[in-house]
Amino acid sequence: xxxxxxxxxxxxxxxxxxxxxxxxxxxxxxxxxxxxxxxxxxxxxxxxxxxxxxxxxxxxxxxxxxxxxxxxxxxxxxxxxxxxxxxxxxxxxxxxxxxxxxxxxxxxxxxxxxxxxxxxxxxxxxxxxxxxxxxxxxxxxxxxxxxxxxxxxxxxxxxxxxxxxxxxxxxxxxxxxxxxxxxxxxxxxxxxxxxxxxxxxxxxxxxxxxxxxxxxxxxxxxxxxxxxxxxxxxxxxxxxxxxxxxxxxxxxxxxxxxxxxxxxxxxxxxxxxxxxxxxxxxxx
Numbered sequence: 001x002x003x004x005x006x007x008x009x010x011x012x013x014x015x016x017x018x019x020x021x022x023x024x025x026x027x028x029x030x031x032x033x034x035x036x037x038x039x040x041x042x043x044x045x046x047x048x049x050x051x052x053x054x055x056x057x058x059x060x061x062x063x064x065x066x067x068x069x070x071x072x073x074x075x076x077x078x079x080x081x082x083x084x085x086x087x088x089x090x091x092x093x094x095x096x097x098x099x100x101x102x103x104x105x106x107x108x109x110x111x112x113x114x115x116x117x118x119x120x121x122x123x124x125x126x127x128x129x130x131x132x133x134x135x136x137x138x139x140x141x142x143x144x145x146x147x148x149x150x151x152x153x154x155x156x157x158x159x160x161x162x163x164x165x166x167x168x169x170x171x172x173x174x175x176x177x178x179x180x181x182x183x184x185x186x187x188x189x190x191x192x193x194x195x196x197x198x199x200x201x202x203x204x205x206x207x208x209x210x211x212x213x214x215x216x217x218x219x220x221x222x223x224x225x226x227x228x229x230x231x232x233x234x235x236x237x238x239x240x241x242x243x244x245x246x247x248x249x250x251x252x253x254x255x256x257x258x259x260x261x262x263x264x265x266x267x268x269x270x271x272x273x274x275x276x277x278x279x280x281x282x283x284x
Contacts, residue, residue, distance in 0.1 A: 019043065019054040023063060023076050032087060033095045036072035065139050067096055075139060085140025089126060090165035092139075097130070098168075105130050106157045106168040109147065110186060110195065112175040115160045118198035121191070129155075129170070129178070147182070154214045156207070172202040173211035180227070181220045189255040197231060205239040212243045219252055225272035226254055241271075249273050 022042045026034055040051055055074070058064040062082050067073040073096065081087045089107075097105045106112075109127040113119040126142060129149040137144045149155065160169040170178060176199055183192045212221055221244055228237050251258065251273045258275055268275045 032076045088164040090162045093167045108170045112170045113195045173207040209239045222272045226269045226274035
């Protein structure tokens with residue numbers, strides 16, 4: 001990593017005397033994610049206590065945001081974003097997680113669906129999939145909630161890009177699988193189905209096979225099959241049936257627990273061994 005101090009010397013600029021000068025220089029160079037140790041290196045002669053107080057003053061003024069509780073990772077807030085307390089996610093999320101922390105991630109679930117225009121709900125938090133458990137983080141008006149994803153580096157993702165920058169997001173097909181797998185955390189299968197209906201047109205047979213191979217979740221695939229059948233998505237049913245062929249399956253509920261007796265038989269999707277509650281059986 002080339003530090004701003006080294007870049008200053010290359011550009012022939014004078015070494016900064018104040019923390020505000022360092023922050024302004026980093027912002028001009030497009031570097032909004034900074035560590036405390038980098039800032040100390042750019043202010044030779046500044047004691048740790050003096051730097052701590054300077055960081056606190058900049059934080060109170062809204063010029064800096066601490067990215068993790070108790071951490072030494074900071075986000076510079078450009079003046080044009082002072083009202084919201086942080087720049088857009090595209091500006092800093094990927095540099096912070098992937099480069100600064102070295103953490104594999106992708107934006108997923110309802111937040112991913114929103115990037116595809118498939119969420120009918122206002123998503124109040126940004127849902128981020130990571131390899132290890134992390135506490136929620138609030139950065140200005142952005143609240144990040146983290147969900148642990150095993151085998152995250154195998155998951156298919158793409159870049160969500162804007163004029164401000166970019167971050168990784170799950171593919172439409174992986175988004176569908178993640179939503180089904182975590183429906184109980186997202187308001188139930190009824191809510192998830194609304195999102196999925198808007199997401200189906202962006203899913204492809206090839207993309208679905210790739211996501212299924214990455215996740216390796218048979219029960220999730222069974223539930224996906226029942227939902228695709230209910231929504232008459234024939235083009236996506238074929239690769240799903242092919243992927244499930246030969247894999248061990250058992251009777252499961254679309255959501256909740258399996259009922260007993262005749263009610264179970266009356267509402268079971270036999271192709272995928274999924275019991276569908278009567279309220280979910282109608283394609284409405």
